[in-house]
Amino acid sequence: MTTDLNSKFWSNFSKKYWEKKPLALKNIKSPVVAIGEAEIFELLILFSNKCRKMDDPAGFKFYIDGEQISKMDVLQILPISNDKNLLGYHQRMNKMFSDYCLVCDELLQVSTKYKDHILEFTNSLYQHVGFPNQFTEIGLYLGNYKKTPFGVHVDSCGVFSFPIVGQKKFRLWTTEFVNKNPKLDRAFEYSKYKKNSEIVSARVGDMTYWPSTSYHIAESDGQFSATWSLGVWIDKSFQKTFSENFEELLGQESISTINKPMTELKKMPLASGEVLDLPESYSRSIQALKNLTSTELQDHFLKCWMKHLSLEGFKKKIQTDFEKLTLKSKIKLPNLKTKIIWKNSFANKNVIYVAYQGNFLEISKTSGLFNLILDLNKGVICQISHYLKPAELNIFNKSQLRFF
Numbered sequence: 001m002t003t004d005l006n007s008k009f010w011s012n013f014s015k016k017y018w019e020k021k022p023l024a025l026k027n028i029k030s031p032v033v034a035i036g037e038a039e040i041f042e043l044l045i046l047f048s049n050k051c052r053k054m055d056d057p058a059g060f061k062f063y064i065d066g067e068q069i070s071k072m073d074v075l076q077i078l079p080i081s082n083d084k085n086l087l088g089y090h091q092r093m094n095k096m097f098s099d100y101c102l103v104c105d106e107l108l109q110v111s112t113k114y115k116d117h118i119l120e121f122t123n124s125l126y127q128h129v130g131f132p133n134q135f136t137e138i139g140l141y142l143g144n145y146k147k148t149p150f151g152v153h154v155d156s157c158g159v160f161s162f163p164i165v166g167q168k169k170f171r172l173w174t175t176e177f178v179n180k181n182p183k184l185d186r187a188f189e190y191s192k193y194k195k196n197s198e199i200v201s202a203r204v205g206d207m208t209y210w211p212s213t214s215y216h217i218a219e220s221d222g223q224f225s226a227t228w229s230l231g232v233w234i235d236k237s238f239q240k241t242f243s244e245n246f247e248e249l250l251g252q253e254s255i256s257t258i259n260k261p262m263t264e265l266k267k268m269p270l271a272s273g274e275v276l277d278l279p280e281s282y283s284r285s286i287q288a289l290k291n292l293t294s295t296e297l298q299d300h301f302l303k304c305w306m307k308h309l310s311l312e313g314f315k316k317k318i319q320t321d322f323e324k325l326t327l328k329s330k331i332k333l334p335n336l337k338t339k340i341i342w343k344n345s346f347a348n349k350n351v352i353y354v355a356y357q358g359n360f361l362e363i364s365k366t367s368g369l370f371n372l373i374l375d376l377n378k379g380v381i382c383q384i385s386h387y388l389k390p391a392e393l394n395i396f397n398k399s400q401l402r403f404f
């Protein structure tokens, strides 16, 4: 039986499973499963080469018998192209280590090639459960390890797992149960509690999910396996997001003109303890806030929201090399799933806010840049001279906005 991850599935998922209970599905129909062994190996080699070049294995962790090894040692045992494929890498490692685990976070950072596949999955999820205030993290777990190197644990994220090689078995407990049996936290030995656990297992083509409240550990008989996991972090409230955005607003020059380390006061509290006044700095800042119009406030929060939304739920922007555009340049969007998002300013209808991959730009509605953006979003190959005058090109080249 195949489960199509269509909108009917996601609607049911959001009602019955999201942040409620675990799920294991056989044979899912989703572009995520099209990222196979060969694709993962290709990404791993790209990432490993980059780490060797930078002399920094950031993004990789390697555990031997449950112990994390040092950064410099990680560099020595990353995959190399001579391994030919994941199994080749495993055979090389297996000769040295009877229990190893390679973890690679943010594998997509090195290439946008398979981002579409993930996006189709995450966008459908977000459509039904909301967009993360934090982000979704993508990790790869590979090795012959018998148990997760950090024991039974809980993360602040709901996790979707997709085996790429071999099969995967996860043992889960509820938070309520672990609260009553705290010895389980970080445990490797838990036979006493097995009867209280739930098992979710998956083979290549399958998917498992557990909510952020599930304590979990992966178990294996020592066979080689490689698994993708998508962790949707739910540890940031809207309140936190809003206050961060608000802090940004307060930091703006027009609002916060008082930047002194000492607050002037007219009088210290009276002998009775009574406080006589609110210092002048407060009154002035309150007045500056009150002077903000509703549309100015909307514009500020719109900018913050667009920057966040344009990251598409990923942890950070994907780094791409960028060449300055010339009038002769011909460009197109690297993929049409990731659109350049835009919206009119609330305060000024001639101003358009534009965001792409976490970068932001304010443009005039009448500028050629707006037409360029509309055409790029349609998939048109655009010759820059058809859209931009030299001065506009200059503004664009100086901005943080990058379309490829």
Ligand SMILES: [Fe+2]
Binding pocket: 153, 154, 155, 216
């Ligand atoms: Fe975990």
